[in-house]
Amino acid sequence: MKKWLFLLLFFKVGFSSLAYSQESSGNFSVSADLVSGYVWRGTKIGSGPAIQPGVEFTAGGLTLGAWGSYCISDAEALESDLYTSFTVGKFTVGLTDYYFPGAAWFDAAHHAFEINGGFSPGPFTLSANYILNDGAGAKGGDLYFEAGVTTGVLTLFAGGGSGWHTPDGDFKICNLGLSTTREIRFSDHFSLPLTGRVILNPATEQFFVVAGITL
Numbered sequence: 001m002k003k004w005l006f007l008l009l010f011f012k013v014g015f016s017s018l019a020y021s022q023e024s025s026g027n028f029s030v031s032a033d034l035v036s037g038y039v040w041r042g043t044k045i046g047s048g049p050a051i052q053p054g055v056e057f058t059a060g061g062l063t064l065g066a067w068g069s070y071c072i073s074d075a076e077a078l079e080s081d082l083y084t085s086f087t088v089g090k091f092t093v094g095l096t097d098y099y100f101p102g103a104a105w106f107d108a109a110h111h112a113f114e115i116n117g118g119f120s121p122g123p124f125t126l127s128a129n130y131i132l133n134d135g136a137g138a139k140g141g142d143l144y145f146e147a148g149v150t151t152g153v154l155t156l157f158a159g160g161g162s163g164w165h166t167p168d169g170d171f172k173i174c175n176l177g178l179s180t181t182r183e184i185r186f187s188d189h190f191s192l193p194l195t196g197r198v199i200l201n202p203a204t205e206q207f208f209v210v211a212g213i214t215l
Contacts, residue, residue: 026059035212038069041144041165042175042201044208046077061087078102092118098136112136123150131163138164143171155179172203
């Protein structure tokens with residue numbers, strides 16, 4: 001019975017919000033990114049390129065989705081997440097379930113649940129994240145905060161965290177960088193967005209350059 005508690009925790013937020021949005025027309029979307037490397041909040045996961053598919057449903061301010069990252073050259077670097085969020089104006093609240101394939105999915109100990117909060121006033125973004133439980137490599141109470149600003153085609157960001165975000169678990173700045181996106185146009189009817197990111201992790205003294213194409 002306890003193995004099902006995490007399912008109730010995750011889906012309660014999403015499906016209770018459906019009552020609010022039931023009169024709104026819902027939309028499904030599918031995406032897939034091919035990236036030269038998966039860097040999450042300043043930490044490189046896996047040793048090579050990765051394919052990152054996603055499926056998302058939106059209705060009004062409600063979003064329900066599934067996202068994954070599957071490293072092409074490293075069988076251990078696998079991730080399959082579920083998430084839900086609700087946006088009102090410039091504010092967003094949500095819940096993410098992190099799961100790494102290879103462990104039993106129906107065991108709550110193999111999931112990390114994170115509460116997310118975001119605020120987007122104009123070109124600025126602020127986010128705060130908090131891990132609720134001890135599972136999937138997180139210890140519970142892990143924090144991550146990030147601030148960003150977009151000017152033209154360039155986005156600058158700075159983030160810091162504790163727990164599984166840093167080598168010793170103490171709160172440190174771990175994710176500094178910039179990103180930009182441009183479209184590669186093949187014809188009047190077909191183009192591919194190309195994203196580039198430059199990332200420095202002061203906590204681990206690692207530097208990354210990542211490129212990705214959205215299919």
